[in-house]
Amino acid sequence: AWEELFPSIGRIQYEGPDSDTPLAFHYYNAEEVVHGKPMREWLRFSMAYWHTIRADGSDPFGAATKRWPWEQHPAGDDVELAFRRMRAFFELLDKLGVDFWCFHDRDIAPELPTLADTNAALDQVVALAKELQAASGKRVLWGTAQLFKHPRYMHGAATSPNATVFAHAAAQVKKAMEATKELGGENFVFWGGREGYQTLLNTDLALEQHNLARFLRMAADYKRKLGLPGPLLLEPKPQEPAKHQYDFDVSTTAAFLLRHGLDKDFKLNIECNHATLAGHSCYHELETAAMLGLLGSIDANSGDPQTGWDTDQFPTDIRETTLMMLTVLRQGGLAPGGLNFDAKLRRESTAIEDLVLAHISGMDAMARGLRNAARLLEDGVLERMRAQRYSSWRDTQLGRDITAGKVGLEDLERVALAQPEPFDSLPSGQQELYEIQLSRYVR
Amino acid sequence: AWEELFPSIGRIQYEGPDSDTPLAFHYYNAEEVVHGKPMREWLRFSMAYWHTIRADGSDPFGAATKRWPWEQHPAGDDVELAFRRMRAFFELLDKLGVDFWCFHDRDIAPELPTLADTNAALDQVVALAKELQAASGKRVLWGTAQLFKHPRYMHGAATSPNATVFAHAAAQVKKAMEATKELGGENFVFWGGREGYQTLLNTDLALEQHNLARFLRMAADYKRKLGLPGPLLLEPKPQEPAKHQYDFDVSTTAAFLLRHGLDKDFKLNIECNHATLAGHSCYHELETAAMLGLLGSIDANSGDPQTGWDTDQFPTDIRETTLMMLTVLRQGGLAPGGLNFDAKLRRESTAIEDLVLAHISGMDAMARGLRNAARLLEDGVLERMRAQRYSSWRDTQLGRDITAGKVGLEDLERVALAQPEPFDSLPSGQQELYEIQLSRYVR
Amino acid sequence: AWEELFPSIGRIQYEGPDSDTPLAFHYYNAEEVVHGKPMREWLRFSMAYWHTIRADGSDPFGAATKRWPWEQHPAGDDVELAFRRMRAFFELLDKLGVDFWCFHDRDIAPELPTLADTNAALDQVVALAKELQAASGKRVLWGTAQLFKHPRYMHGAATSPNATVFAHAAAQVKKAMEATKELGGENFVFWGGREGYQTLLNTDLALEQHNLARFLRMAADYKRKLGLPGPLLLEPKPQEPAKHQYDFDVSTTAAFLLRHGLDKDFKLNIECNHATLAGHSCYHELETAAMLGLLGSIDANSGDPQTGWDTDQFPTDIRETTLMMLTVLRQGGLAPGGLNFDAKLRRESTAIEDLVLAHISGMDAMARGLRNAARLLEDGVLERMRAQRYSSWRDTQLGRDITAGKVGLEDLERVALAQPEPFDSLPSGQQELYEIQLSRYVR
Amino acid sequence: AWEELFPSIGRIQYEGPDSDTPLAFHYYNAEEVVHGKPMREWLRFSMAYWHTIRADGSDPFGAATKRWPWEQHPAGDDVELAFRRMRAFFELLDKLGVDFWCFHDRDIAPELPTLADTNAALDQVVALAKELQAASGKRVLWGTAQLFKHPRYMHGAATSPNATVFAHAAAQVKKAMEATKELGGENFVFWGGREGYQTLLNTDLALEQHNLARFLRMAADYKRKLGLPGPLLLEPKPQEPAKHQYDFDVSTTAAFLLRHGLDKDFKLNIECNHATLAGHSCYHELETAAMLGLLGSIDANSGDPQTGWDTDQFPTDIRETTLMMLTVLRQGGLAPGGLNFDAKLRRESTAIEDLVLAHISGMDAMARGLRNAARLLEDGVLERMRAQRYSSWRDTQLGRDITAGKVGLEDLERVALAQPEPFDSLPSGQQELYEIQLSRYVR
Incomplete structure (x- = not known):
């Protein structure tokens, strides 16, 4: 049986804006009705498994800084460790009152020497997650396949110059879609971190983009066969790790979908930090996607205005969250999408309380934005x-x-x-x- | 009769790379055959009327610095001054051996109090240009309508919130297309400097973009009726003067064309400085446009890597021009498009020789690029x-x-x-x- | 006698945050005591003559858009027009309840064919301003010499390669210091828009920077002789119009002052939009200057996060204004410096009400920042x-x-x-x- | 005895610009006299141990890709592995004809559980390096202490809020200086990757910068005591991993040195990629440092113009290397500094030949720059x-x-x-x- 890992942290409660308690919600009051719906239904918060559980604080110049309690276990059995992590994650979901979660296949279960073994390990972890979901009522907002970390994908996955790599990626997507289906996931996301180029000199742009379209078409076909309910989502990002990523921004991705006849099967998952790295405001990307009928879900985070890479910070700028929620309210909500915190602790934030505070900061900021946007729309001034x-x-x-x-x-x-x-x-x-x-x- | 304005400057000759004469071509040798065609046919150089004749050296913090001889005339008659400018321009075209030129309607003829008068003045100047063309063999690469300078366009032209402004812009495009046709122009360009927004707060994105599509559809219809031969070209730019321009970059513009069914009637005019401002290399934008079958013409210039606005410098980076010409050679040339020097002197360059030197620097840089690219393709290494x-x-x-x-x-x-x-x-x-x-x- | 130019606009009043009247202060309540002093004393608001009266809405791609009533006068006498502008300005100062103003010599009076005539015209306008000050109680926060607009300064003023230009600039600074003294100005500012380079290829960095130091030393000597009370202030900016400006940012300017022994005579005037263009947050530049003992005054404005040039917008981001006022409160205030709105209307804002609203937006934003910062400091949490x-x-x-x-x-x-x-x-x-x-x- | 690890690669020879052999120098001819000195004396090439030997191809989104032969050894003894790496490195130095090398303490020897053990391991590896130097004639250009990777330095080393971390960093610098001395190193570098802040909210700027000055003063004192011959060098970088690094750029660092009286003991090591990340051209930073008498050494690399982080690519832009060598020639050379290739293979370059080719590309590019700059200076045109x-x-x-x-x-x-x-x-x-x-x- 699972032992509570963070007994010092209780379930986070709404205490209102004047409370001095940091470990409380000051704005997010899940059941309060705003603009005709409970806040939780507008906001559909989701926690990101990779940042919350797996981010270890390492960066290109530094080693890991986190010593999370769930990682302290006798060495040896990777699936056992994966179980431990999953239980810790559900404890956090529960204590923060977050309803949804998102994952990559390789976040939740280990990559083993053969694909067959890896798939088997994934099945075991999915089975546990399914149990934990049943017990807690938590749901998967979306799943995705991690097609960027393993060195086999260094030249691309669907856009690899190598056909066997393409096949491996296809197999991985199939399995990740099945895992998402098994967990009742509502959407499935593609983020193409390696689908782009490091230098145009060695790149066949046309072949790579056609192959990417072929890959996505296969996924759309299989989605229908599998009966996965929600839309497939592409997540634009201009670059990093690629020097240039094909899904640069909303408009670039829209051009790709239109050109390849994929615009019926795919919508977009917009990340704010990706928007600003592409030279746009987050609001611009959201409004553009909404105008195109492509706004599926949001990765609610923010970047640092002075840095040129993806800092994945929790959203805290209330003007920005107000504008984000304006778009969401205007289109009547995000469901089956939601607001996923694709956001992580700073490297120097090493206490478990920081993980809870960070989510509170993001949830409260989005909730303030929702309240502001609702009043703005109701008054109708703009x-x-x-x-x-x-x-x-x-x-x-x-x-x-x-x-x-x-x-x-x-x-x-x-x-x-x-x-x-x-x-x-x-x-x-x-x-x-x-x-x-x-x-x-x-x- | 016209008196030579720059008697001190003769016709610029090719002297080869080892010549020490600055007022000579060191690489551009018009009739020399490279990769199966004379250089002049690959390069199809064009001079920009606006920068060469009309740029006065003013900037947001400073007054005009140029005292060009063609501007020194008795005050009063604007059409007379327009004639004088046009003759000076043809003298420069001739001395530099540039075969093509590009213009906005309002560069070559004055804006007068009524549209009817303005159109009549344009007709007079076009008649002179036609004569000068006949005498010199020079040709129009493309014409365009200036829909950004007059304050009536401050909120947009085709994307104005005001329908009468839209009508005015439409009338201006019609007339500019007629002028281009009259001068035998091979292409017609749209650059939407004000087609975008300053703030999303006051903007109806969907209406504005649909109106822009309606406007371009009307232009395509009229092009067919008029019998203008070459393609219509959109010129992407991310911003400036707008905070956000709808034709942000190649991919954004492709998405717009595809969405509105305009991709058969329009190609693109790619400007290198606009490419870098959008976060891309010029080579990226050219290769992307070529892949999409949309590469129509090139504004050959370059920006400053450290500045965040359009500096419109002549291209001088040989690595960059080599890559540009690689794309051009691979697609078999640009015709009916060409290489237009959308480039201007620095504000502090106030001598008429600077104007000539600047064009030499650009022509030689593109010619070096052509020579390099041809050898690279012929050797076939890459x-x-x-x-x-x-x-x-x-x-x-x-x-x-x-x-x-x-x-x-x-x-x-x-x-x-x-x-x-x-x-x-x-x-x-x-x-x-x-x-x-x-x-x-x-x- | 002067006739009110904007009779439709009355004196702007404080109505509190819940008022729906746009033409009212919602946060700025001049006499209200916050953190031990009336808000007006902490904030020391100043209006910029150049933006408010002289900005005509032109930009690098567009003609003027403003048709201000003060410009509508019988042509001919430039000093008469200058008087008219000055009276309009004082009407605005009065209606907005702004206590201070800032000016360049050439904003308030015309540049005439000879320096002697220009100086005489300046004297006349200064005399009027002095009268208007006496009648209204308004004061000059700082004066400055415009050493960037006239083409004689195209290669630099104090850093010109030409010694006679240096002399002209010196004469202009002397006269502008005298005008500032005559008007009881509390500070004198140097912004070196042309003190930098367009290309390092033609630049003697060492000579130019030594000349700049010589120039500033002369100014410091003359300041003492003249008895100008407050400090001399340098205003850093990284670039624009120069490709590189020597006073790049706070630290670069500090290095220059220390190296040339000028750190006793000069402090800094920090502009927020310049800070962000230099790759810093405004708060970073303010805190750095404060740490170095160099924070003299603030140009309270903000830039657009997606544009690479100086947009000079009014500050409206409350998080940013809170941080700005934190620095100000921590150092016990800015006096004899203040908060100058080096900010202008958007080109498309063409109504006189916009000018008033824009200042209200900035004043309220700074006042919200002051209130927030005061509570933050008083509670002492951070x-x-x-x-x-x-x-x-x-x-x-x-x-x-x-x-x-x-x-x-x-x-x-x-x-x-x-x-x-x-x-x-x-x-x-x-x-x-x-x-x-x-x-x-x-x- | 050491067995050659790369028998397929011989000693790289100069073959001239027309050779088609990639594994040859086309421009770098070590003993050829250019501008009065052999090329090797002007260029003083140095190989970076960390990139060449230790970079494994991992990035923030991906796992290691390199499978270098020197890493394939029986597990267990870290010092044995360190020996193996050092021998491989000397083989590369030899085959490439690079005369100098640079290292961090923790690159060449492992960090063990106690500082005493770590120091002892370092001593062992230094002893081997000394032997290899004696046999090969290779020399240390500079050494440095790695004060950024270990999590103890996450809040800073000399600028840590924690005094015991400061002490640990001091001890590490002392030992690294001793190792550098032992190896006859000519310079010692400080790069403060964690000396800056992640958020100003939790930072005491003044205390941190004073502590940094104290730390450097101690190092300068110990340098004199130890008798380390060359200068101490600070290496500016604007950010990454810090959100803001105190040694932002040349001017910021100069301000710091002047303010704390450290300008006699310290010069700068300028890295081109750091220059461009700070918003400057590399040439600007070199010329500024040279003007200030602070140009000590160069990290010869380059960044990608479209990415906002440190890509550490080998320099290949000949215009840029020509300008770099102009500065070097004008100041009569860099000695005791040199040109260190702080540059690494792309993640996808996984063959040992790539490592050799990459260094050839950089060495040839710098050599072309040297040849160009020498002719330019000798002709004297500029x-x-x-x-x-x-x-x-x-x-x-x-x-x-x-x-x-x-x-x-x-x-x-x-x-x-x-x-x-x-x-x-x-x-x-x-x-x-x-x-x-x-x-x-x-x-």
Whole structure:
């Protein structure tokens, strides 16, 4: 039987914004109804197995710093250690009141010398996770296959110059989809950390991208056969570890899906830190994906504005989380997607309390954002201002004719020659007023 | 009759790499055959009217610095001044041996109080340019409409929240297409400097992008009616002056074209400085566009690696120009596109010789690139190494089955379970050797 | 007599955070005592003449968009127009309740064909400003000489390769210091927009930097002679318009001051947007300057995280303003410096109300920051955590010996050989908890 | 006795630029006299032990990829493995004809459970290295202490909030200096990867920087006592692994040295990739350091222009290496410093030939730069143009008076009032001509 690993930490409670207790929620109140639904249903929080359980604090210049209690076990049996980790993870899910979790196949179970053995080990760990889910009511938000860590994938997985590597990756995705299905997972994610190039000099762009499309098409076919319910999701990132990743950002990924006829089978999982590394705000990427009908799920994290790599920090900027939740509320929610904390402790944060505090900081920040966005939408200030700004497209014959496709350049030239200078009646863009209105709601 | 404005400058001649004369070509020898065609046919150099004639050296912190001789004329008649500028431009085209030129409508002729007057002035200047073309054999590479400078376009042209602004822009495009046709122009370009947003808060992304698509569809219809021969070209740029421009980069623009069914009518004009501002190498953008069948023309310039805005410098990095010409040679040339020097003098370069030297520096750099790329392709070193790298897709049954779409995840799982660890026979990526090979040809 | 230019706008009042009126202060309540002083004394708000009165909305790709009422006057007399602008400015200062203002010599009075005439025009405008100050109680926070706009400064002012340009710049600084003195200005600023290089190839770094030091030494001598009371301030910026500006950031400027023995005469004016362009947070630059004893004044603005140039937006990020005010409160205030809004309207904001709203947005944001920082300091949470973190330097013999300079490497080797592994007792860095604590105060 | 590990690779020979053999030098001809000295004396190449021997191809998203022959040994004895690595390293030094090497203490010998044991292991490995040096004539360019990898240094070494960590770091530096001395090392380097902060919120900037100064002062004292001949060198880097490193760039480090009176004891080791990460060109950092008298040694590598982290690639850009060698030639050489290849193979380059090719690519690139820079200096084109540009400081009375400190603002105002507008006679900056001249020499 499992012994509680963190007896000093109890179940985290909502205490309201004025509480001085750090180990409490100040904004996230799971059952409170905001904008017509309980907060937990809007937010659909998910914990990332890889960061929470497996991140050891090492970085390119430094060794591991974490000495988590679940790692302290007699050496030898890797599946036993995997069990221990899984139990620790469920203890954290429970204490934090997080409803969902996400995993890579290789996070939860070891890679063994043969694929058959590895698959068998995965089956054992999945069986335990299924039990723990049944006991706790926790659910998988999404699963994914880790196609970037093993050196066989150094030149790419679906985009490897080597066909046997492609086959290995395909086998791994099949098994990871089955594991996700077994655990009732609602989505399945592809992040192509090695699907890109280190130098264009040695790269056949066209072949690699066609192969990636072939790979994804096979996955979509198998998804249907397997009966996995939710959408498949691609996760854009501009680079790192690749010098250039093919799924650079939302628009690049949309181009790829459209070109290869994959836009019916795939949506996107947007990560905020990836957005900023690609030169966009997170809000830009979310709004763009929503406009394209591709917003499936969110990796809620944030980067450091001064660093050029993926820091995977918990989201704490309330203005940003307010904007994120604006997009989510406007599209009526994320389900079957959710908000996965693809975020980790700083290397120097070595106490188990830090792990709990970090999740609290992210959950509270997203909850503040939800409360702010809900008030903003309900008051309707921004929406009204914006509707007014575009009124000529709705309220004038010219606007309606253009959007209805009834006119061409020649018609419009006649209009333009007859009209006075449009600048003379052009309203201000009022950016400062929009920012004041937003700022008033960011609390 | 026109009096020569720069009598001190003669026609620039090819003198070879060892000449010490700065006012000579050291690498560009127009009629010399390289890789089966004269250099002038591969390179199709074009001079940009706006930078060469109209850039006055002002910047956001400083006043004009140029005192060009063509601007010294009795005040009053703007069309007269436009004539004077056009004659100076043709003198420069002639002395530099540049075959093509590019223009915005508002570069070559003044914007007057009414659109009708403005159009009439444009007609007069176009008539002169046509005469000068006939006398000199120079040709228009592309024309475009300036939809970013006038304050009426401050919120966008095709993406304005205001329908009358859209109409004005449409009228301007119609007229600019007619001017391009009249001058025998081979392509027509759209650069949407204001087609984007300053803040998402006041922006209706979906409406604006649909309107942009409507606008481009009208232009494509009118192009066919007018009988303009070459393709329409979109020119991606990530931002500046907009905070975000919708045509961010090649992939973003491809997504837009595919989504709106415009990919048959439009290709791209790739600018190197825009590529680097978007977080890509110029070579990446060129190769991506070529792969997508969208590489129409090139704005040959370069940016400063340490600055975050568009410096529009002449290309002088020979490694970069070698890679650019590799893409061009591989796709068999750019025609009807070409290499337009969307590049300007530094603000502090105030002598007329600087204008000539700057173009020499760019033409020689592209010519060195052409010579290097031709030798590289003819020797075939990189192509052979790359073909070898991907041989498993061609030479193994597994590779052929995958690319033929004959197998799915289940088949590949069987293959993977049966095969030994692929890493054990995975060749090196050999990036350093590829770089040595390239470096040997960069001379 | 002056006629009110903006009769529709009254004096802006404090209405509290729940007011729905945009043209009101929601957080800035000038006389309210916060942390022992009225808010106006902590904040010492200043309006920038150049942005508020002179910015016309033009950008590198676009013409002017503003049609301010003060510019609508019969053509001809530039000094008359300068008077009109100055009166408009004081009306704005008054209506917004801003106590200070800042100016460049060439903002407030025209540059005429000779220096003597230009100086005379400046005298006239300064005389009017002095009258308006006397009537309103407004004060100059700092003056400065505009040594970047005129083409004579294109290669630099104090760092020009040309000695007569240096002399001209020196004359201009002398006169601008006199104007500042005449207006009771409390500080004098140097921003070296052209003191840097466009290319190192044509630059003599050592000579240019020595000349800059000579120039500043002359200014310091003349300041003493003139009896200008406050400090001279350098304003760091990494680049733009220069490719590289010598006063790159706080540390670079500190190195320059120390090397040339100027650190007694000069402090710094830190601009937030310049900080982020240099790859630092604004808080980093403020804390670094404060640590070095060089924090003189602040240009309170902010940049866009996705753009690579100076956008000079009003500060609206409350987390950032909270941190800024933390530094200010910790050093006991900024006087004789202050918070100057070196910030401008977006190009598309063309209504006079926008100008007022923009200043309200900045003033309220800084006031929210002040309120947050005061509560944070008074509760002492961060300060206590930090003191605890460094306690070994205060509470152990080893820490005291090291900081007292009593030990060397040999002594410390003996200590290290004798002690157990320090990692085993090393506390967590607790970054997430620090961020939670800050976040709780950001309201 | 040692058995050759790479029998397939012979000693790399100079074959000239037209050779097709990749495993040969095409430009580096060690004994050839260029600009008055043999190439080997100008270039003073050094191989980095950490990258060459210890880099295993792992990255933040991936496991090790290298299977170097020297790592294949019976498990158990770490010092035995260290011996094996050292012998392999000397074989590479020999085959590549590299004269110098650099190391961290923990690269060459293992970290054992106690400092005493670790020191003893280091002594053993140093003894072997000394033997190998004696046999081969190879020399240490510099040694350094690895104060960033072990978790005890996670909060900093000299800037740790914990005094016992400071003591441990001091002991490690003492021992590493002794090892460097024992091996006849010519310099000793400090790179402070953890001397900075992850968040300012938990950081006492002033205390940390004073402690860093104390630490360096102790090292300088011990250096004198020990009789280490060459200078101590600080190596600037802006960030990574720290969010902000105190030795951000050349100027920041210079400010630190000046402020703490350390500028007599320390010079700088400039790394090109660190320069570009700090927002500077490598040439800028080298020229700035040279101007300040602080250029001690160079880490010759380069970064990827599109990535925001330290890629540590071998230098291959000939324009860049030409500029680097210009600085080196102008200051008469780098000795006792040199050109250390702080550069590593790409993760995907897994063959031992890649390691040799990579060094050849860097050595040839630096040699091409040397040849180019020598011709450029000997022809004197750039130097003459630049001398002319600044002639007014030498050739006019005004220029001489200013640089001699004979005049003040009042004198210069008199000059300025009397002189005509300086812009009217201001020469062009001629950047394009300078670039043409440089380009002609980049071959």
